Amino acid sequence: MTLERDFDQRLLEKGISRRDFMKYCGFLTATMGLASSFVPRVAEVFAAPKQRPPVIWLHFAECTGCSEAVLRSMYPWIDELVLEVLSIEYHETIMAAAGHQAEDNLRMATKKYEGEFICVVEGAISTKDNGVYGKIGGRTFLEIADDVCRKAKAVIALGTCAAYGGVQAAKPNPGGYKGVGDALGISVVNIPGCPPNPINLVGTIANYLLLGKLPAVDDIGRPLFAYGTSIHDQCPRRSHYEHDEFVEEFGSEEAKQGFCLYKMGCKGPDTYNNCPIAKFNDGTSWPVEAGHPCIGCSEPDFWDKMSPFFEASE
Amino acid sequence: MGKRITIDPITRIEGHLRIEVEVSGGKVVNAWSSGQMFRGLEIILQGRDPRDAPLFTQRSCGVCTYTHYLASIRAVENAVGVQIPDNARIIRNLLHGAQFQHDHIVHFYHLHALDWVDVVSALKADPKKTSALADQVSEAPWGGTAYFTQVQQRIKTFVDSGQLGPFANAYWGHPAYKLPPEGNLMAAAHYLEALRLQAKTARMHAVFGAKNPHLQTLVVGGVTCAKDLTPDRIGEFLFLWKETQDFVRKVYLPDILAVASFYKDWGGIGGTTNFLAWGDLPLSANEPESLFLPRGIIMNRDLKGVKMAEESKVTEHVAHSWYEGKADLHPHEGETKPRHGDYDTAGRYSWLKAPRYEGQSCEVGPLARVLVAYARGKKEIRKVVNDTISKLGIPVTALFSTLGRTAARALETVVIGDAMEGWIMELVGNLKKGKGDTYAPWTMPKSGMGVGLNDVARGSLGHWIQIEDKKIKNYQYVVPSTWNLGPRCANGKLGPVEESLIGTPVADPKRPLEILRTVHSFDPCIACAVHVIDPDSNQVYKVKVL
Numbered sequence: 001m002t003l004e005r006d007f008d009q010r011l012l013e014k015g016i017s018r019r020d021f022m023k024y025c026g027f028l029t030a031t032m033g034l035a036s037s038f039v040p041r042v043a044e045v046f047a048a049p050k051q052r053p054p055v056i057w058l059h060f061a062e063c064t065g066c067s068e069a070v071l072r073s074m075y076p077w078i079d080e081l082v083l084e085v086l087s088i089e090y091h092e093t094i095m096a097a098a099g100h101q102a103e104d105n106l107r108m109a110t111k112k113y114e115g116e117f118i119c120v121v122e123g124a125i126s127t128k129d130n131g132v133y134g135k136i137g138g139r140t141f142l143e144i145a146d147d148v149c150r151k152a153k154a155v156i157a158l159g160t161c162a163a164y165g166g167v168q169a170a171k172p173n174p175g176g177y178k179g180v181g182d183a184l185g186i187s188v189v190n191i192p193g194c195p196p197n198p199i200n201l202v203g204t205i206a207n208y209l210l211l212g213k214l215p216a217v218d219d220i221g222r223p224l225f226a227y228g229t230s231i232h233d234q235c236p237r238r239s240h241y242e243h244d245e246f247v248e249e250f251g252s253e254e255a256k257q258g259f260c261l262y263k264m265g266c267k268g269p270d271t272y273n274n275c276p277i278a279k280f281n282d283g284t285s286w287p288v289e290a291g292h293p294c295i296g297c298s299e300p301d302f303w304d305k306m307s308p309f310f311e312a313s314e
Numbered sequence: 315m316g317k318r319i320t321i322d323p324i325t326r327i328e329g330h331l332r333i334e335v336e337v338s339g340g341k342v343v344n345a346w347s348s349g350q351m352f353r354g355l356e357i358i359l360q361g362r363d364p365r366d367a368p369l370f371t372q373r374s375c376g377v378c379t380y381t382h383y384l385a386s387i388r389a390v391e392n393a394v395g396v397q398i399p400d401n402a403r404i405i406r407n408l409l410h411g412a413q414f415q416h417d418h419i420v421h422f423y424h425l426h427a428l429d430w431v432d433v434v435s436a437l438k439a440d441p442k443k444t445s446a447l448a449d450q451v452s453e454a455p456w457g458g459t460a461y462f463t464q465v466q467q468r469i470k471t472f473v474d475s476g477q478l479g480p481f482a483n484a485y486w487g488h489p490a491y492k493l494p495p496e497g498n499l500m501a502a503a504h505y506l507e508a509l510r511l512q513a514k515t516a517r518m519h520a521v522f523g524a525k526n527p528h529l530q531t532l533v534v535g536g537v538t539c540a541k542d543l544t545p546d547r548i549g550e551f552l553f554l555w556k557e558t559q560d561f562v563r564k565v566y567l568p569d570i571l572a573v574a575s576f577y578k579d580w581g582g583i584g585g586t587t588n589f590l591a592w593g594d595l596p597l598s599a600n601e602p603e604s605l606f607l608p609r610g611i612i613m614n615r616d617l618k619g620v621k622m623a624e625e626s627k628v629t630e631h632v633a634h635s636w637y638e639g640k641a642d643l644h645p646h647e648g649e650t651k652p653r654h655g656d657y658d659t660a661g662r663y664s665w666l667k668a669p670r671y672e673g674q675s676c677e678v679g680p681l682a683r684v685l686v687a688y689a690r691g692k693k694e695i696r697k698v699v700n701d702t703i704s705k706l707g708i709p710v711t712a713l714f715s716t717l718g719r720t721a722a723r724a725l726e727t728v729v730i731g732d733a734m735e736g737w738i739m740e741l742v743g744n745l746k747k748g749k750g751d752t753y754a755p756w757t758m759p760k761s762g763m764g765v766g767l768n769d770v771a772r773g774s775l776g777h778w779i780q781i782e783d784k785k786i787k788n789y790q791y792v793v794p795s796t797w798n799l800g801p802r803c804a805n806g807k808l809g810p811v812e813e814s815l816i817g818t819p820v821a822d823p824k825r826p827l828e829i830l831r832t833v834h835s836f837d838p839c840i841a842c843a844v845h846v847i848d849p850d851s852n853q854v855y856k857v858k859v860l
Binding site: 099166 | 357362433654
């Protein structure tokens with residue numbers, strides 16, 4: 001009860017009504033595929049935990065787009081995630097410390113929270129020539145991952161690069177890049193997408209905090225709550241597909257009408273993700289809504305398998 | 315020989331960067347900048363459909379997300395010879411304007427501010443005095459004693475938890491921090507406000523571009539968001555623009571001025587010599603004449619001698635990079651024969667090449683753009699620059715510095731942001747007249763060459779493509795962070811960041827805060843800067859553009 005009152009008080013201080021907050025928790029609970037009876041417990045996860053769960057966030061061969069996507073999180077706001085929900089022990093893009101002080105933080109956190117911390121990995125790992133193509137503080141990505149990931153309680157591979165190798169692993173894969181699970185031969189939860197929707201990371205972490213375990217995944221490590229259904233089956237333009245109403249040129253009348261983009265190369269039928277439902281940037285839009293074909297960015301090897309992107313798949 | 319200090323990793327940037335300096339008598343006497351990763355995107359592009367290049371190159375960077383996407387689309391359009399409709403040009407400029415706003419706000423508050431602001435000192439602040447200070451320096455929509463008490467409490471709760479997370483082990487309490495506790499508390503509050511604001515600012519990209527990062531709305535020939543050119547969508551964009559630009563005018567710029575007033579000595583530290591801008595934001599099909607941010611080159615800080623910049627005068631050096639060869643070549647004909655070796659500051663020490671203009675290193679980015687626009691007499695820029703230097707009571711020459719670079723970033727955000735409103739109205743005007751075109755049809759030529767010259771948040775960016783048999787034969791890009799953070803050239807001349815660090819005071823070599831100030835002021839982006847590699851074949855890559 002005290003927790004509940006603190007929690008309301010904190011919401012109030014932030015100018016967030018309890019009603020709005022519970023609405024969000026309802027949405028998140030639904031996204032996670034849990035029964036509505038879980039809503040209050042989801043809310044509790046984002047109230048004041050006694051000890052914030054430690055997170056070590058590693059950056060390898062990537063573009064920081066996945067971190068940027070998480071920075072756009074509005075529910076909870078990113079400052080709440082950083083200050084009040086999680087304890088981000090190491091994250092190169094946001095941390096104040098630099099150089100050997102930064103490396104000390106990584107070393108100390110890995111030691112102090114061994115077997116307890118969540119490791120979020122962003123980016124692929126070079127495996128060719130002993131991984132010489134990427135280094136931080138003099139150590140290769142491969143050495144760092146091998147050291148840190150194995151000490152984590154759980155490893156979350158965030159984004160298609162960390163999950164499956166991503167753009168640098170596209171043919172001919174000059175640096176021998178692989179996803180973290182592959183590179184280390186360990187079991188991880190993959191949250192692919194280029195970038196992934198931050199709600200799918202938040203949902204995975206909430207699942208972990210709430211139920212003490214990671215969510216159920218498909219055969220390529222993706223949480224079923226987010227990646228269980230194809231884009232095509234959730235697409236608001238699906239009826240146009242059924243009625244043979246297709247866009248055949250960008251900028252055409254059909255494009256302005258919002259017809260199906262299948263003939264423009266849309267990869268929605270072969271892509272599993274919740275984009276049409278969750279949308280991006282506070283539910284503002286998603287590629288098909290902006291008139292652009294889906295490029296299949298949450299599928300393994302999509303840079304090779306789904307391209308050329310503007311040709312209809314067979 | 316002085317003491318060598320290495321900072322690796324440089325945090326609060328995109329990518330993996332190592333900076334090494336030699337300190338003697340409390341000052342930097344030598345410096346080396348080293349890119350520590352490559353990914354090979356140019357090689358991966360070979361043989362692919364040219365229409366796909368923008369989606370690939372966009373993944374160079376999720377921070378600069380829109381910029382490579384745009385540069386690449388322009389290069390392909392140049393190669394296939396299509397002229398995009400006016401609405402497509404306007405929407406692209408609006409998305410680019412939003413990118414400038416977003417990038418610069420995040421850079422200052424979340425990547426750079428902690429070099430100037432001591433968050434821990436904010437705990438000692440008097441909230442009432444902070445409120446008075448805030449009222450005096452800004453017109454921020456939030457403030458008052460209760461507000462600052464609450465922010466301070468939030469920081470205290472965080473610190474007391476013992477879990478300092480991203481704020482652990484930083485240079486707190488360093489003697490180079492000069493803000494009073496109240497200034498630190500105000501800035502910390504604005505750090506948190508900006509964290510929320512940027513998420514809204516990024517929504518502008520989603521309105522016409524599906525999502526941020528990695529927008530999905532550009533295609534060769536125009537934009538795909540034909541269905542989104544509705545009053546409610548445009549209104550949504552306008553509202554988000556207004557909220558952002560209010561922040562820029564009422565919080566970001568005043569904060570820069572307030573912080574700068576405590577760090578005026580940084581108006582004499584961290585400067586470079588030459589400045590290059592390709593320019594951007596075309597106001598008509600006529601380029602480079604119509605570019606809102608003008609093109610130009612300034613040598614030896616001679617503003618009066620500003621000239622039109624010509625890409626034919628650019629060469630890239632590899633003598634100190636992990637590539638074979640020593641010749642300096644035009645990027646069109648550049649060779650890339652990667653050869654990883656040991657890190658050796660006397661020899662080769664970076665994955666970045668060293669671009670030069672007429673053999674000289676050039677700074678690119680907000681300061682270069684502001685100086686070129688100022689020198690060319692662009693009135694919006696002259697006004698904000700003159701207002702700023704008179705408010706701070708510093709001479710124009712103080713712009714050639716870390717302080718000037720940081721201020722220039724805010725000043726151009728004000729000017730670009732202000733212009734965006736006019737562009738929105740121009741779009742509305744076109745739609746009122748029934749001009750709704752967003753795409754121009756085109757056909758892929760059997761072969762072709764194209765270039766896209768751009769100026770993006772971090773500086774001058776060029777993409778070059780060569781098409782053969784309707785496929786990409788070769789692809790090259792020379793990006794801002796390669797200009798700024800590249801190593802020495804064949805003649806041993808330092809790159810801009812290396813040059814800028816010489817003379818920097820270092821109070822405590824174990825905690826080189828001052829180095830971070832100047833390095834961060836360039837807004838480094840290393841994933842962008844290093845992208846060419848094929849370690850096995852040692853192939854020679856050439857792109858020629860007519």
